[in-house]
Amino acid sequence: MRAEAEREDLLAQLSSASQRMEDVFRQAPAFMCVFTGPEHVFELENERYLQLVGGRSSIGVPLREALPEIANQGFIELLDGVYRTGEPVFGTDVPVMLQRRPNAPLERRFVDYVYMPMRDPAGQVTGILVHGIDVTDRKLAEIELYESRERFQKIVSQAATGVVQMDPEGRITLVNQKYCDLVQRTEAELLGASVLDVTAPDSLPVTQEAVQRLAAGEAGVVIEKEYLRCDGSCIPATSSVNALRGPNGEFQGLVAIVVDTTESRRAAEKLRASEERYRTLFESVDQGFCILEMIFDEQERPVDYRFLEMNPMFEVHTGLRDAVGKTAKELIPTLDDFWFETYGRVATTGEPVRFENPAPAMERWFDVYATRLGGPDSRRVALLFSDITARKQSEETLRKLATDLEEADRRKTEFLATLAHELRNPLAPIRSGLSVMRLNSDNPASVARVREMMERQVSHMVHLIDDLLDIARISGGKLELKKERADLRSVLSSAVETSLPLIETGHHELSVDVPEHGVPAEVDVTRIAQVVANLLNNAAKYTPSGGRIGLSLRVEGQEAVVAVSDNGIGIPPDALTSVFDMFSQVGQHLARSQGGLGIGLSLVRRLVDMHGGSVSAASGGPQTGSTFTVRLPLASGVQDTLLHAAPDASDGALGGIRILVVDDNVDAATTLSMILEACGYLTQVAHDGMAALAAADAFRPQLAFLDIGMPGMDGYDTARAMRKLEGLEDMTLVALTGWGAESDRQKSSEAGFDRHLTKPVQLDVVQDLLAKLGT
Template identity: 40%
Template sequence: MTKRPDDPQRRAASAQRPDAGGRHDLHSADTPYRTLVEAIQDYAIFTLDVDGHVSSWNKGAARIKGYKREEILGKHFSRFYTPDAVARHWPEAELKAAAEQGRFEDEGWRVRKDGSRFWANVVITALRDAEGRLIGFGKVTRDLTNQRRAAEALRQSEETLRLLVEGVKDYAIFMLDPGGHIVSWNSGASYIKGYRRDEIIGRHFSVFYPQEDVAAGKPGRQLELARRAGRVEDEGWRVRKDGSLFWANVTLTAVYDESRVLRGFAKVTRDMSERRRREELERSSQRLNEFLATLSHELRNPLAPVHSALTAMRLAPEDAALANKSLGLIERQVAHLSRLVDDLLDIGRITSGRIELRTEPVEFNDILALAIEGARPALDAKAQRVDVQAPPGPIHMDADKTRLVQVMQNLVLNASKFSPPGTVVVIATSVQNRTLEVRVIDQGRGIAPHALEDIFHLFVQESRPGTDVHGGLGIGLSLCRSLVELHGGTIAAASAGPGLGSTFTLRLPLPAAHKAGAAQGPAQQAPGPGAAALQAQRILLVDDNRDAADSLAMLLEMCGHEVTIAYDGAEALHVAPRCRPHIALIDLAMPGMDGFEVVRAMRGVAGTELTRFVALTGFGQPADRQHTEAAGFDAHLVKPVELEALFGTIARLHRTD
């Protein structure tokens, strides 16, 4: 029997007729339902036979795909797919999945009659007869191109926003879940707070707060305020990963979804440490006139007794008791003047940004001992004592030893100054995680509540300048705060009120792990005057200040050294071949030939081949030391020269010959 060629129209027509048993095929639906499907235009609703040929076609299919009913009936549905999908047999795979699972859903690009593409949501449902035999497939297609474009635009917008947030380095921008745990982290957050993304995601944001704020429940209160008010802004100290503190401006905003369900919080943090310092300096400049008046008063105060003591010694040169008493007075007043000058220089360096810390492994108890020893004359003068309350064992840290001694000595002197004679100054230290807390407690006149913060500002004193019997320049506590903040710490004052004493609390970061042997033992310290004096040296002292040169030469000769003095550079070049110095101490700021010219010229003078050159100067910044080293100096000493430093330098240079 001859087989007739396949006819799509014939196949479509036969699909509408009942079979031999009188049963209807998959298109024998009731007329109302058929009319409903035909009328729908937002969805392409059509059927396929078991092989995937189109067997029905509604108006929505014609509108979305572009084919008329007579054009598409009997055609294979794969023509709606892109060439690459056809090449990988995706249409057949869809039918197979629908036949096996009963239903298959997919989204992807589809092709219209004119060749244009649209993004489609497709649902294919297997159709079976009463006996469960597969008789075809129902296919519903929806054009989601506009929705996809909107979603893609939103995704690109969100990606652009994400890249923008990620790229911002001046602000820490991150998200918290409703419980305060971190769920996102931008590069600015890493830059400001020091944590990498993988280190901080999932941790609670309270890790950024100082311990006292955590103990007081501040992080939880801020979340609750943001939840109730929608937004909360705060400024205060925050903690970096390394334990250092910075002054932060923080905005916390509650984030809700469309159902007003709390999704979490957006947190924006900015490091405002520099702005805070600038504002403090601007406020300080307003008090400059008062300070200058106070400075004049404070400098003249020690000069008056020095002048009186010298006059008394001149009038009674043979009175040994008077001389000893006068010398003690002069020493105390000169030490006081030196402290005033040092404080002024340090404040100048801090305000101009020229101060640099020289951090090294140190032991805090050693710093405390040196500070108390430095304050001993003031304590003894008022019959006061210091009670140190410290945990057992050493407290190792990385710090500038000289600067921390300066801070602690200032705090002890401050406590002594404002406390009655015979009282006790308590210094209590404790270690909490990676923070050292030091409290200096006095029994003095106390501080009014309004002045607790102001006393740390430059040139501020609680009393009006000139009316306080205790005197002072009003820079000591400001200097303390600046040096402490340079170490990444904080300092604060507390007082129950006037007459009830004061407590100054200092907090400093500690290293995560102490390196063995960090604290220097006695064997590492510079030798004292006694050790240096055992090695007599020939010393050439070059200084145009005759009093300074003569007095320093006298001290050196008293320790056994042979000293030749030159009061200018030309004289130094003249006497050097005769004295053949082991050490040349050269002042830098001299008229005519300065110290730099002298050392260059002396390199070619006979008798100085083995001479070691030491610069004497009032400048001690790292850049100044670099200049002297580049000029050929072997050491750099800052005036006024401490004897221990001088003799230690002489001994060191002698050992390296």
């Protein structure tokens, strides 16, 4: 019984030991596996082994089938040798290619291993124990370190700059050929020497200071120094020096990258001199200069630019101040797109341009040369420019002057031709009239008709020559105005009387609109009447037969406004200002058919200007008629008087007065009648004594103006007869005559006249008479 117990106890101990050995095998930090038989069938494998081969468990599978990728890598042959000879095999840093993931490329690993034979009690090899360590990480680090050292050595040896390494005391431990060439010494001469031995005396302080700073903890410094060559000469260089430190940060030496700066210093000196010359030119050139940075939107369209730099003349030529860093749109918000597009094209294409163009937003003209700065990727543009506004204005002035001279010459030629035509026209009938008078000298009636015709033609010639003389006097400053205080209504009446024959010849309807109160102004009565008559004559001549002509007078502020309108041929818009120029005629063919020299409106403007007034023309265009407006200053202190003198709206008594106008001069009678009607009175006209009596009996006037010198029944006889008409005994009779002596006034009083007025009668006198009558 006890033997049996001891045997079981021994088996238990063996089982426990076996379990412990299996646990040690599986948990070992090295990879382990056991092969049995000559085919190297897997019997045991631990976790580290599975990690090495990608987790592929192969218990009971021959090695060739379990890891087919190791075929031809020599491992199976080594195992065969161990199994055959019983001798172990060792391997260090051995590479092996393994497929650690399905369908993945083979992966290189490095292992240290030993193949140990396993024997049976008889000493025969029955299997092999494989024990090893995966040293891939260490081996790769060693390879990387080696390759890094190789690269460093190659870089140092082939570097275009000098490389020198020093120990903490500054003794040289490594140099490349470039450094040797720089200081003109061999590698053998430099190794072990102090870096101070090859340092120029003037550079010793900066070198020693750099070493001290690096030893004290700085990572790196850059110094400018000079190296001492063996021939005693010095060479400038830039040294970028870095500290070498150990694992614990201890200072172990220095390494410096040394660049020969001889050429760069020489280039820098040239650049400095060039920049100095450029800056001198930049500051002294009398043209504007600036550098722009173009700004593009997301579609690469140029939309603005920024000012980077400019010379002092920039402000002079542009008027822009403090422009650096600002954009064009910030400084000139309304700048047109031409400038962005032009400079953007220069920036993108690299093609320089030269052009002249206005900048309306800046009210200037510029002559500009623009070119790109830099390569294709650059967006910078340099401008050299001048403000040529004055030149452009001069050119425009000269161009306009040349045009004006050509126009003046053309008008002068036309004027001379027209003058010849206008003078020949009256001369032809005069010449013919002389022949008629010679042939019909015994026919008084025929001679009288011819004489009247010749007088009209001579009068026409005198009018033409008077206009010419007036223009000449004004141009020469020899025309003197004889100003007097006058009621402009009377002046208009005189002008209408002058123009009425021409108006009636054209069968035109004339309407006159003047205020009831006087409109006093300091004017030359004759000249202003001439102005209005010229305007009325023009309206009559350039309005087709049966047209309408209007004449009005009103007060606006401190001005009297006279307007002459018609529904005639009108004026083209582009001729509204030039119509007042010398020799100008609107509608040349029609104008010539109507006669005239084209100086009437020029004379109008000059006479009005001399009175301190203005004249303007308005028209909707051809065949729409026209209106000429004359503005004259009122007599000083008149405005308040006019305001207070304006009739009250309720005062309508005067408008009911009936007035009879009697004059054998049809024009004179019609003119006075029109003026009175414009003032709101009822009028009737008669041209001889008998017609006047009939009109008075039918019209029953309260007031009658009688011309004295009428043929047949004169004014005196007419007045006496009117006094006898029933119901008209109290009618006011006013004599109108060119005779003003006291004896003439006495004679009219004896004939029954209440008032005696001499021609030409002033309208304000008539107005005062009517006002008294109304009361």
